[in-house]
Amino acid sequence: MTFKQKIHSNYQQLVQDRIDVFKDMIMALTEDSKNDAKGSAGDKHETALSMMHIEQEKLNHKLKEVLAQKAVLDKIDSDAIAKTIIVGSLVKANGIYLYLSVALPKINIEGINIIALSPQSPLGNKLMGNEVGFSFEINGTKYFIEEIK
Numbered sequence: 001m002t003f004k005q006k007i008h009s010n011y012q013q014l015v016q017d018r019i020d021v022f023k024d025m026i027m028a029l030t031e032d033s034k035n036d037a038k039g040s041a042g043d044k045h046e047t048a049l050s051m052m053h054i055e056q057e058k059l060n061h062k063l064k065e066v067l068a069q070k071a072v073l074d075k076i077d078s079d080a081i082a083k084t085i086i087v088g089s090l091v092k093a094n095g096i097y098l099y100l101s102v103a104l105p106k107i108n109i110e111g112i113n114i115i116a117l118s119p120q121s122p123l124g125n126k127l128m129g130n131e132v133g134f135s136f137e138i139n140g141t142k143y144f145i146e147e148i149k
Contacts, residue, residue, distance in 0.1 A: 002078075002079075002149075003090070003109065003110065003149070004078055004090045004149050005078045005079070006109050006110070007078075007090060007097075007099055007107070007109055007114050008073070008076060008078035008088075008099075008101075009078075010107055010109060011073060011099070011101065011104055011107070011116055012070070012073050012074075014104060014105070014107070015066060015069050015070045015073060015104070016070065018066045019063065019066050019067065019070065022059055022062055022063040022066060023063065025059050026056060026059050026060065026063065029052050029055060029056045029059070030056070032052060033049055033052045033053070033056075069102045069104070072087070072101060072102045073101060073102065075087075076088035076101060081148070081149060082148070083131055083148070084129050084130060084131050084148075085100060085127045085128055085129060085130050085131075085145070085148055086100070086128070086129075087100055087101060087119055088100065088101060089127075089148055089149070090114075090148070090149040091127055091145060091147070091148055091149075092145075092146045092147035092148075092149075093127070093143045093144060093145050093146060094141075094142075094143055094144060094146075095146075096113075096115065097112060097113065097114045097115070098114075098115050098116075098117055098123070098124075098127065099114055099115070099116045099117070100117065100118075100119055100124055100127060100128070101116050101117075101118075102116060102118055103116065103117055103118045103121065104116040122138055122139075123138055123143075126138060126143070127145070130145060131145065131148070132145050132146065132147060132148055133145060
């Protein structure tokens with residue numbers, strides 16, 4: 001497995017873990033609301049059910065966001081190498097590894113930090129379509145593209 005494939009696989013696993021957590025939390029809330037409905041009565045019962053429903057809606061919204069991230073990652077061919085930066089490119093700029101995919105937490109593979117960023121982010125937007133040797137500046141920081149994988 002190449003370095004880029006390891007990164008892609010790691011991010012896919014991270015997103016899948018998040019999906020599983022949100023599904024478990026939603027299922028637990030559903031169970032709690034069923035159990036609460038059996039033994040309670042009155043205003044306290046209605047308030048508790050309402051709060052559970054609001055929490056469930058929040059979790060469903062977060063789950064949709066993570067499923068959208070998974071859809072983007074699933075479309076990326078981690079074997080593809082392009083001359084210009086595209087979605088799925090692993091870019092080395094200023095000694096930093098940037099994975100153009102979706103905004104996700106920094107990970108460490110083989111002792112190297114990798115930052116996943118969205119092509120819609122200011123930095124991602126500047127990188128898209130450019131080649132090795134391109135330099136630019138964002139917020140007073142100069143960037144130089146050293147490598148594309």
